[in-house]
Amino acid sequence: MLEVAGIERMQQTKSVRDIDIKDKRVLIRVDFNVPMDHEFNISDDTRIREALPTINYCIDREAKSIILVSHLGRPKGKDSDFSLKHVLKRVERLLGKTVVFADDIDSAKSIQATLKSGHIILLENIRFNAGEEKNDPLLAQELAQLCDVYVNDAFGTSHRAHASTHGIAQFVSQKVAGFLLKKEIDSFAKAFTNPLKPVLLIVGGSKVSSKLALLNNILDLVDKIIIGGAMSNTFLQAQGYDMQKSLVEENLINEAHHILEKAKQKGVKVYLPVDVVSTNDLKTHQEIKITPAQDVPQDFMAVDIGPASTKLFNQVIRDSQTIVWNGPLGVYEISQFSRGTFNVAHSISDTYAFSLIGGGDTADAVERAGERDNMSFISTGGGASLELLEGKVLPAFEVLDQRE
Incomplete structure (x- = not known):
């Protein structure tokens, strides 16, 4: 927890x-x-x-x-x-x-x-x-x-x-x-110690391994989780989908199963992409296709969420009162694959929810989407915010003086 x-x-x-x-x-x-x-x-x-x-x-x-x-x-x-x-x-x-x-x-x-x-x-x-x-x-x-x-x-x-x-x-x-x-620290406290509910966690990025501790530790404090980015490929593969050349952490498929089952037991609804944008070459991206998540074309890789996923995720966002977002939902640095991440940023900005944005790539994506000023709080630390979400007491705080 x-x-x-x-x-x-x-x-x-x-x-x-x-x-x-x-x-x-x-x-x-x-x-x-x-x-x-x-x-x-x-x-x-x-x-x-x-x-x-x-x-x-x-x-x-x-x-x-x-x-x-x-x-x-x-x-x-x-x-x-x-x-x-x-x-x-x-x-x-x-x-x-x-x-x-x-x-x-x-x-x-x-x-x-x-x-x-x-x-x-x-x-x-x-x-x-x-x-x-x-x-x-x-x-x-x-x-x-x-x-x-x-x-x-x-x-x-x-x-x-x-x-x-x-x-x-x-x-x-x-x-x-x-x-x-x-x-x-006060912003993270607002999101987790006495939050307005329902609480939504949006998590993305490239690897499940970097977010394992977060997902396992946060299930007692959130009501809904959206999983996107390359890390969603491992969860989709765990459900039996062939993700072709998409980035998948094969050694963590069982762990992905475990997280999905644990979430179900705790009544936490998990949302995965229902369709994806894929390409056969990330550098040239001459061929780009939008398909259901279970039908990634042979020799293609998923690089963004599709329009149906965007619509689904936007609805989940609109129904949330506290939103914590850590990790982009696609290769947002390439304009053709930024739409999903940017649309999620726009959707969050349109809500009245308290929105806490993890640092690093997520903050950069929000900036590129033109929504920096419309978020409640954007953290300045990617790794530090991730470790906070993992439930750790940060070393820098441990050595400072405490109030009586």
């Missing part, structure tokens, strides 16, 4: 609003891991914008200094392509203030010692340090020496026990959540 008590416990985490930060050095673990093109132009600065309320709060409360710590991508050692220098100007523009760049922790210490109170520092990509992802206590201690108060506002990495998200907390006396971290 989804650990609702875990979500409620995470809700009790102290926020930066609960402590006095005047004249204190504040280190904020932000998530500036934003997408950029090959010329380092930022294509989506949502994650930077989401960090602004916490940063501005610390400025307004007269923190002595503010140091921003983030990662960018997955560099193998120091790599200029992953330098946070590429986001510095955008951070300055959005804050409307000068931000000093520090190449490393020693540089940050020197800047703190020489600049007057009220300065803001952006530290170079924390993953340039080998100890970050190993949760090295020596690196954690070095980071802790930069601050009197540690604020975690990086929900996108809150499922990782790294030096800057977990280890640092044991060396700082005050460690609290930023406003984004609180907003994220």
